[in-house]
Amino acid sequence: MSATILPFAPARDPSLDPLIGLVATGMNSVNAVILDRMQSRIPLIPALAGHLIAGGGKRLRPMLTLASAALLDYAGARHYKLAATVEFIHTATLLHDDVVDGSELRRGKAAANIIFGNPATVLVGDFLFSRAFELMVEDGSLKVLKILSHASAVIAEGEVDQLTAQRQIATSEERYLDIIGAKTAALFAAACRIAAVVAERPEADETALDDYGRNLGIAFQLVDDAIDYDSDADTMGKGRGDDFREGKMTLPVILAHARGDEEERKFWRAAIGGHRTSDDDLAHAIALINRHDAVGATRDRARHFAQRAIDAIAGFPASAARAAMIEAAEFAVARRY
Known part of the structure; x- marks a missing residue:
């Protein structure tokens, strides 16, 4: 893959703070929907989801x-339920992923499947x-329903594709990009x-917003995969070398x-192939990755896709929303967690 790498030159380290500040009031409404809709008469469901x-x-x-929505000066309220919808889709995929991967950690604490077991975790997902x-139907837009339901199907396809590529040393960079484009970037694109x-x-x-989200999602996943070989477990919030031991x-x-x-x-x-997965083998794998600057090259590719995300929204008027979305793309590449 050939890419022109355009360096970022922010005056300070990029951060999600402008994005968080921009949407803080709206996220209160989104979180209220999430809290309300994760409830159930079955106590295990809100306990595990929560x-x-x-x-x-x-x-x-x-x-x-x-x-x-802020970038487009949208003044309505429909996007609150839809943002909650996006988070529910994402959370469901995480619960299923942790079961498939046998993960022990998620966001720095025990994964739900470790605490509640695999069957309950799958069913709550x-x-x-x-x-x-339900939230999509309540919105009433067939177009919204089509976008989000299609994204859900693409995510599932991407996860299955990743599963079939597991322990396949011949997996190409092109197929890898197809996988992360489906399992991660599709929901970023739909969310925007x-x-x-x-x-x-x-x-x-x-x-334009689809292009922004899709390219940001690819950049985000590229950096996630670099971090697995470039950070410790406390920083990552998951076990270091999980991808290595799972043969991803x-x-x-x-x-x-x-x-x-x-x-x-x-x-x-x-x-x-699963025959060398000890801590010493992981250390050797990291040494080889460092020898060939594979983490640096992965971040370079992430920078390319982040720049494509930024270019996608260049046609919108300058605003706090556009600036925050640009910085979010910069943060996606620079982050260490």
């Missing part, structure tokens, strides 16, 4: 729905998906696009394998 929903996540996707679809629908803006604005072919591994000699590739075949 374990993750209240677990310190960035809430980036619903914030992007609100920020996109299903409950949250169902709540999301629906704001243009409720604001009744033209198709060009929908497309993320970009740092794809690049290190491609750039390595035959001895290194032999190690990668054994490691991704």
Whole structure:
């Protein structure tokens, strides 16, 4: 993949603070919807859902729905329920992911499946998906329903594609980008696009916001995958080397394998195949990744997609919303957690 890397030059370290400040009042309304709709007469459901929903996540996707609405000067209230819908879809996928991956940590604490068990975690994920679809129907827009339901299907396809690529050393960079475009970027794109629908803006604005969200989502996932080999567990909020032990072919591994000699590739075949997964093997994998600057190259690619996100909203008038969305893209690349 060829990419022109355009360096960012912010006056300070990029932060999500402008985005958080921009949408703070609106997020109070979103959080009220989330709290109300995660309730059930079955006590285990709000207990398990609340374990993750209240677990310190960035809430980036619903914030992007609100920020996109602000970018368009939307003055209504429909986007609050839809932002909650986006968060329910995201949370449901996280619950299912943790079961599939056998994760022990999520956001720095025990994953729901460790505390509540796999069956309950899967079923509560299903409950949250169902709540999301209830909220979509309540909104009443077939276009919104089409966008979010399609994104949900694409996310599931991406997760299955990632599962089939697991422990497959021949996974290409192109396939990897297809996987993260589906499992992560599709919801970012939908979260932004629906704001243009409720604001009744033209198709060009929908497309611009979709492009912003999609490219931001790819950049975000690229950095997530770099962090797995570049940060400690306390910083990441999950176990360091989880991707390595699960045999996930993320970009740092794809690049290190491609750039390595035959001895290194032999190690990668054994490691991704599940035969070398000890702490010493992880340390060796990190050393190889560092030798070939695979984390740096992954962040460079993330920077390319973040710049594409920024370019996608360049046609909108300058505003606090646009500035916050630009800085969110910069933060997605610079972050260490």
